[in-house]
Amino acid sequence: MNSKRWLSLAAGIVRPRAGASEAPPSPAEDDAHERAFTRRVVDLAMRVAEMMLTVGASVNDVTLAALRIVKSYDVTPVHVDVTYTSITVSYGRGPDDDPLTVTRVVRGRTMDSTRLQRLVELTGAIEDGLPIDRARSQFAEISTAPHPYRRALIVLANGGIAAGVAIVMGASAIITASALLAAMLITLTHQELGKRLLPTFFAQALGALIVTAVAIVLNALQSELGWIGEVRPSIIVTAGIIVMLAGTSFVGSAQDAIDGYYVTAGARGFEVMLLTLGIVIGITIGLQLGSRLGYGMLLPASAPDNGPLAQQLVGVIIGGAYALSTYASPRAIALACGMGLIGYSAYLAGIWAQLGPAASTGIGALTSSFLAVLIANKLRVPALTLTTAAIVPLVPGAAIFRGLLQLTEANGSTAAMMNGTGILLGAAGVAVAIAAGVSLGAFFGRPTRDTIATAARRMRRDST
16 A cells, blocks of 8 residues: 555656646637737737838838748738838738738838837847847837937038038038028928928928028128128028938839839829929029019029039038938948948049949949948948938039029020920939939849858858
């Protein structure tokens, strides 16, 4: 008896009695747990995608990020549909269950490079095995984190963009300061109107009116204040145009088109056209008011010459100022300055080779985009920030101003109207060349980056 008792106790220690074990979860409990987990994963993917689109990512990057998140948690198959104003994530739970579909409407947009980079890093951490609860907690921290810079610094950064443009065009200190002041006034106006939810079209028109008024006032003061020296008001207006066009999404439109997202590409392209039309209206009103008051501006007979080469290269601060205006990290700001120098140097090389403005601009955009894609992941900065910062100095603001001024002062002259239209078409050609260069740079840069990464992994594996 004692031996049987001891054997029974030993068996109980090794293997619990049937009565002491917990009952296995029922199929209903398993299904409820799985549904709750699935909803959390789909919700996280949706929120990350929405925020990435809001802070400036392309549709392709947004779609890939959402798919990478759901795949990391084995929630498949999932369909992600992104347009310019909405995102839909749908998970098919099998032929006998209804799909889980979530849709969100994307409203406000603010370029934020720091937040975009943190979202990219979060997606990478999820792929490396970050638990869903920690992933949701980190996303909550990212979404509620304040901007890294104060608004006053952003206003100054936009002024720096305009000042850089003026320096590239060989402006004097007075004109450079006026361009900086006009750009800061434009930024303040956009911020205040944005708080009141006024459509961006009207903000662009008012900004264009402000920069035109500053140019007219400075031009009028030239005759009364001799110490001002030569005044080139076209530089001030050109700098303001570039500041207002720098935040538009024509680069993102080209990227979406080449990636096959034609609906979003069309929406972004139409938005760029509408915002540019707002600038046209603002400048036209300003020029007409100045003419009525007796302070009209003379039309430059030809395209303005840029300053000396050394002065043009100093203008690479444009890229850094733009990166700062998008809340980029200090590392991204420094890289944006370097990328701006490389892109502008490639543009100058094209001009030296007599390839023409459009082709030279396209070469500069392609070079900067290709290099940005190669180094962005390694240096933990958004490629979009580097690319856009590099192409800001190439935006055809001077051509847009001259074309608009020709049309405004045509007074029914067919020749003047045709000349102005031709100048605007040339500016449109340069803009298309920029977009095409950016898209081609990304197209060739992605496989090159992957090939380099694969070769590096093989070398590390062989060395061990």
